[in-house]
Amino acid sequence: MCRCPGHPGNPGRGNRAWGRDPLAARGVGLTGRDDARLRGAIAAAAQRLAVAGVPSPHVDALALAEHALGVPQLILAVPPAIPAGFEVALDALVRRREAREPLQHIIGFAAFRHLTVPVVRGVFLPRPETEVVAEQAVDEARRLTGAGREPLVVDLCTGSGVIVLSVATEVPGSRVIGIDMDPTAVAAARGSAVALEVGAAAARFEVGDVSDPTLLADLAGAVDVVISNPPYIPDDAIPLEPEVADHDPPRALFGGGADGLDLPRHVVTAAARLLRPGGLFVMEHADVQGASVRELLDRTGAFEPATTHHDLTGRDRFVLARRR
Numbered sequence: 667m668c669r670c671p672g673h674p675g676n677p678g679r680g681n682r683a684w685g686r687d688p689l690a691a692r693g694v695g696l697t698g699r700d701d702a703r704l705r706g707a708i709a710a711a712a713q714r715l716a717v718a719g720v721p722s723p724h725v726d727a728l729a730l731a732e733h734a735l736g737v738p739q740l741i742l743a744v745p746p747a748i749p750a751g752f753e754v755a756l757d758a759l760v761r762r763r764e765a766r767e768p769l770q771h772i773i774g775f776a777a778f779r780h781l782t783v784p785v786v787r788g789v790f791l792p793r794p795e796t797e798v799v800a801e802q803a804v805d806e807a808r809r810l811t812g813a814g815r816e817p818l819v820v821d822l823c824t825g826s827g828v829i830v831l832s833v834a835t836e837v838p839g840s841r842v843i844g845i846d847m848d849p850t851a852v853a854a855a856r857g858s859a860v861a862l863e864v865g866a867a868a869a870r871f872e873v874g875d876v877s878d879p880t881l882l883a884d885l886a887g888a889v890d891v892v893i894s895n896p897p898y899i900p901d902d903a904i905p906l907e908p909e910v911a912d913h914d915p916p917r918a919l920f921g922g923g924a925d926g927l928d929l930p931r932h933v934v935t936a937a938a939r940l941l942r943p944g945g946l947f948v949m950e951h952a953d954v955q956g957a958s959v960r961e962l963l964d965r966t967g968a969f970e971p972a973t974t975h976h977d978l979t980g981r982d983r984f985v986l987a988r989r990r
């Protein structure tokens with residue numbers, strides 16, 4: 667889910683195109699009565715979710731059916747047996763989604779790039795658009811390992827830790843540190859690292875405040891990549907989607923100040939302190955903040971001219987700049 671109004675998401679399927687019949691789109695080979703029963707249940711669930719205003723009703727209905735059936739994906743040539751009580755279980759799940767509880771909280775996991783991580787209430791849910799932002803750190807770390815280096819990457823405002831875990835798992839040999847001021851988020855990120863069997867040498871998570879000038883003081887001038895998806899919504903821009911307004915922690919959303927950039931300013935200051943000369947800074951922002959974020963970076967004098975880049979929907983989404 668995007669923090670911008672009108673751009674909802676789902677665990678890993680929000681940025682993919684799906685037809686109106688998700689079973690047909692996946693080539694699911696159901697036959698006979700089970701076929702009709704499953705298709706009917708999913709179609710009815712999708713209809714209810716559409717009426718409730720859920721932005722991706724067919725995809726969500728399918729995910730809830732998978733959850734009710736206890737199968738990871740309905741792509742089996744032979745469909746699973748439909749257990750007793752399937753419709754009742756699906757109805758209970760659909761009710762929760764109709765009430766606009768995030769799909770990830772209902773099914774218990776979120777997908778990000780190639781990862782599937784458990785979700786924890788009170789911790790910001792990873793968004794599809796951040797996958798492209800994370801890719802910048804993955805590509806830079808891969809470039810450095812290709813040159814025989816052992817890249818050091820710092821993710822400020824790490825939340826669930828999915829950016830850290832993406833770099834650590836996609837680029838063996840990199841060392842990645844995630845910082846968040848919220849101990850619940852740090853515990854969740856550590857839990858995901860354990861679940862994914864990512865060791866502390868590759869990824870570690872610490873509680874810390876990006877506005878603290880002593881944060882990671884021992885690494886000043888030594889970091890190859892600083893990446894961040896900080897809170898950046900302006901104080902008076904209340905998110906409209908219930909999934910965001912009622913379930914994401916406010917500290918993960920609002921950047922502070924009329925422009926929402928108080929926290930991102932601290933992130934920029936920390937990045938200038940931590941990066942080595944030539945090191946890469948990557949920061950996500952709202953689609954309307956491209957120019958002000960570039961200006962904010964350029965005014966520091968610490969970076970080469972900053973550039974703005976798009977997400978998969980073509981909206982301005984993140985800034986890149988090299989440390990002078």
Ligand SMILES: C[S@@+](CC[C@H](N)C(=O)[O-])C[C@H]1O[C@@H](n2cnc3c(N)ncnc32)[C@H](O)[C@@H]1O
Nearest residue numbers: 790792823824825846847848875876895897918
């Ligand atoms: C938008 S979430 C990003 C989470 C994750 N990086 C992602 O992309 O899914 C922002 C995170 O910043 C954290 N945060 C807010 N203020 C902070 C601060 N002053 N220092 C460190 N982390 C902070 C919040 O706890 C939240 O987890």
